[in-house]
Amino acid sequence: xxxxxxxxxxxxxxxxxxxxxxxxxxxxxxxxxxxxxxxxxxxxxxxxxxxxxxxxxxxxxxxxxxxxxxxxxxxxxxxxxxxxxxxxxxxxxxxxxxxxxxxxxxxxxxxxxxxxxxxxxxxxxxxxxxxxxxxxxxxxxxxxxxxxxxxxxxxxxxxxxxxxxxxxxxxxxxxxxxxxxxxxxxxxxxxxxxxxxxxxxxxxxxxxxxxxxxxxxxxxxxxxxxxxxxxxxxxxxxxxxxxxxxxxxxxxxxxxxxxxxxxxxxxxxxxxxxxxxxx
Amino acid sequence: xxxxxxxxxxxxxxxxxxxxxxxxxxxxxxxxxxxxxxxxxxxxxxxxxxxxxxxxxxxxxxxxxxxxxxxxxxxxxxxxxxxxxxxxxxxxxxxxxxxxxxxxxxxxxxxxxxxxxxxxxxxxxxxxxxxxxxxxxxxxxxxxxxxxxxxxxxxxxxxxxxxxxxxxxxxxxxxxxxxxxxxxxxxxxxxxxxxxxxxxxxxxxxxxxxxxxxxxxxxxxxxxxxxxxxxxxxxxxxxxxxxxxxxxxxxxxxxxxxxxxxxxxxxxxxxxxxxxxxxxxx
Numbered sequence: 001x002x003x004x005x006x007x008x009x010x011x012x013x014x015x016x017x018x019x020x021x022x023x024x025x026x027x028x029x030x031x032x033x034x035x036x037x038x039x040x041x042x043x044x045x046x047x048x049x050x051x052x053x054x055x056x057x058x059x060x061x062x063x064x065x066x067x068x069x070x071x072x073x074x075x076x077x078x079x080x081x082x083x084x085x086x087x088x089x090x091x092x093x094x095x096x097x098x099x100x101x102x103x104x105x106x107x108x109x110x111x112x113x114x115x116x117x118x119x120x121x122x123x124x125x126x127x128x129x130x131x132x133x134x135x136x137x138x139x140x141x142x143x144x145x146x147x148x149x150x151x152x153x154x155x156x157x158x159x160x161x162x163x164x165x166x167x168x169x170x171x172x173x174x175x176x177x178x179x180x181x182x183x184x185x186x187x188x189x190x191x192x193x194x195x196x197x198x199x200x201x202x203x204x205x206x207x208x209x210x211x212x213x214x215x216x217x218x219x220x221x222x223x224x225x226x227x228x229x230x231x232x233x234x235x236x237x238x239x240x241x242x243x244x245x246x247x248x249x250x251x252x253x254x255x256x257x258x259x260x261x262x263x264x265x266x267x268x269x270x271x272x273x274x275x276x277x278x279x
Numbered sequence: 280x281x282x283x284x285x286x287x288x289x290x291x292x293x294x295x296x297x298x299x300x301x302x303x304x305x306x307x308x309x310x311x312x313x314x315x316x317x318x319x320x321x322x323x324x325x326x327x328x329x330x331x332x333x334x335x336x337x338x339x340x341x342x343x344x345x346x347x348x349x350x351x352x353x354x355x356x357x358x359x360x361x362x363x364x365x366x367x368x369x370x371x372x373x374x375x376x377x378x379x380x381x382x383x384x385x386x387x388x389x390x391x392x393x394x395x396x397x398x399x400x401x402x403x404x405x406x407x408x409x410x411x412x413x414x415x416x417x418x419x420x421x422x423x424x425x426x427x428x429x430x431x432x433x434x435x436x437x438x439x440x441x442x443x444x445x446x447x448x449x450x451x452x453x454x455x456x457x458x459x460x461x462x463x464x465x466x467x468x469x470x471x472x473x474x475x476x477x478x479x480x481x482x483x484x485x486x487x488x489x490x491x492x493x494x495x496x497x498x499x500x501x502x503x504x505x506x507x508x509x510x511x512x513x514x515x516x517x518x519x520x521x522x523x524x525x526x527x528x529x530x531x532x533x534x535x536x537x538x539x540x541x542x543x544x545x546x547x548x549x550x551x552x553x554x555x556x557x558x559x560x561x
Contacts, residue, residue, distance in 0.1 A: 103362075151534065155539055242502075243502075244546065245500075246504050247507040250504040251507060260504060261413075
């Protein structure tokens with residue numbers, strides 16, 4: 001701005017529309033300067049990725065592993081076969097693996113990729129667990145499961161509240177990324193496994209078996225995801241939840257009369273993949 | 280509408296200055312961090328600095344699941360600091376430290392359960408069969424964990440840690456004279472298992488090496504399961520019902536609290552995580 005203009009004290013006449021237009025122009029100028037900042041941030045992120053690959057010792061292997069997770073055809077949910085899901089899933093591992101570096105998960109947010117696809121998958125699994133425990137509690141209250149011991153009722157309500165909190169945590173990550181929260185469930189697992197299995201549940205043991213399968217698959221999905229998620233916040237979140245799911249599983253094993261800690265190392269068997277339908 | 284042109288001009292000028300200042304500061308901060316990253320690629324990281332980074336990461340982890348939320352709440356500057364504390368900027372030296380400390384924790388757990396099995400009410404004739412089986416199996420699982428941590432450590436060029444964590448060993452030695460019944464043994468085991476689980480939860484996002492992270496992550500949940508079982512056993516002992524500690528359990532007789540006492544938190548904490556250097560080889 002020139003000194004001449006600074007010296008001009010005469011009030012100017014301007015319409016509100018003109019002022020808005022000028023403000024919009026200034027906003028555009030501000031945004032025009034942002035690409036340089038974004039470039040710097042992207043460089044920083046790329047550097048972080050390079051370091052991680054370097055530290056892993058084999059970047060190609062990491063990428064391959066990631067693809068294996070993202071396109072893997074894990075079709076077993078705990079002890080429950082998920083064969084039906086293979087055909088119901090809209091994305092096949094063989095047809096998509098060559099098309100893109102990451103599989104997109106469909107959710108209310110549209111197509112998500114990378115870490116966010118895993119986050120949405122996690123939210124969908126947690127929502128499914130909340131719903132399944134809710135259905136189990138409702139069935140118990142309706143007397144459909146016979147006599148339900150107080151300890152089992154307490155387990156179910158507490159585990160359900162945990163899964164509600166887990167879903168909220170994942171959805172918070174999505175919101176931070178300006179993506180809508182996932183309010184639906186993992187439909188692939190629900191229609192392929194949970195619904196048919198739940199229809200056969202007639203007692204506490206049946207419900208505990210189904211819950212155990214869900215807890216184990218959630219824990220497996222998180223363990224697998226920990227090796228693939230790039231963002232530290234995502235790793236932290238998965239790491240803080242996976243042990244809790246396994247604690248649920250330990251008590252369920254105990255309830256079922258099975259040894260509560262059957263493995264020395266947690267497994268990734270049955271881990272779900274972002275190609276699952278979420279909605 | 281009428282606007283004082285001088286006032287408007289001054290406001291516009293102030294806005295431009297603010298924008299320019301913030302952009303210059305941001306660029307400088309970014310350039311500095313990129314330089315730091317390049318230096319770490321080229322020359323590794325000073326062990327003390329690495330520990331500081333690990334501590335920072337651990338501190339960030341103590342925010343628990345809402346780490347992302349904390350970043351958002353703390354603003355952009357804090358988010359960049361958190362990125363520096365991310366696994367990408369940890370070093371193999373720091374990884375070796377964490378793996379050696381993890382192995383040391385496991386070695387201590389094995390030694391402690393070995394001692395417990397010599398007690399008549401844990402491993403002797405008066406022991407509850409389920410408890411004896413649990414202690415024996417858990418001890419073996421910890422031995423497997425120690426091997427896994429040491430294998431991951433050796434892969435990174437470090438040496439195997441076959442000694443117990445010295446800090447925790449002092450805790451165990453102090454507790455030994457008080458182990459006169461199942462309750463104090465279970466309490467001690469809960470303390471050790473909780474410390475192990477929380478340590479591994481914290482290390483999982485602090486480790487830079489992918490294999491080390493996977494190994495650690497595959498163990499943290501198992502320790503958490505040990506904690507869950509021990510908490511349930513502790514509750515039944517405290518309630519005067521050690522007779523209910525059977526497999527399968529008498530479900531109808533269990534108090535309602537037994538259903539949830541094993542998992543007190545929706546998210547695993549890290550406030551009892553051990554420092555990365557605590558169990559390193561001297």
